[in-house]
Amino acid sequence: GNSVTQMEGPVTLSEEAFLTINCTYTATGYPSLFWYVQYPGEGLQLLLKATKADDKGSNKGFEATYRKETTSFHLEKGSVQVSDSAVYFCALDGTGYSTLTFGKGTMLLVSP
C-alpha cells in the first residue's frame, strides 16, 4: 500500500536559518504530493503541492520538488521565521478519491 515517511522531529532552528524537512514515499502509480501545515489548535492548511515528476510546488517561501527517481518530496525554506513554528505533514493522494495518506508529521520550532 501507499506510505509516507518523514524525518522525526522536533527540528529546532534559529530565525533566518535554512530549513529542510525530508519526505519519502511509497506508492503505486503516479500520486500527487502535498505539504500541509498545522498550527497549534487548528486544522491543516495546504502549503503546496506537486502533481507530476519534476514539478516544483512553492508558497510563502517554501518549496518542494517531486523527485520520482528518489521517491522524495523534501520541503525547504531559505530563511525561517518564528511564525513558521508548526507541525508539517507530507502527504500523497493516489489510492482513491480524495484519500490522503499522511506522514507522521515533523514539528518545527524556530527561536528568535
Add this chain to the structure above:
Amino acid sequence: KAGVTQTPRYLIKTRGQQVTLSCSPISGHRSVSWYQQTPGQGLQFLFEYFSETQRNKGNFPGRFSGRQFSNSRSEMNVSTLELGDSALYLCASNTQEREQYFGPGTRLTVT
C-alpha cells in the same frame, strides 16, 4: 468565500454513548473527506463522500459511519464510543483538482 465549518468544536462523551459530528464544506465543493488524528496513529482516512455517495472508506470498524446531504453538508457518527475514539476529527472540503481544505476539527474526548 467561507471556509470549512465543523461543529461542535469540542465534545466530551462517556464510553458506550454515540456522537454525531457535522461538517459544512466550502460553497460549491461536492466532495468531503473525514480524517481521525491521534498522537499515536497520526492522521488516518475515515471516508469520502461525493454527491451523497460514499466513494471510499478507510480501515475503521463499522461503528464509524457517515453521510452526506444534498447541500453537500456531511455528518459522521460514532456509536458505542470507546476510550480509543478520543481524537481530533477533521473534515476536508475537496476540489475537482483533488486539493483538500481542512476545517478546524472537532476535539472528541471519551471518558
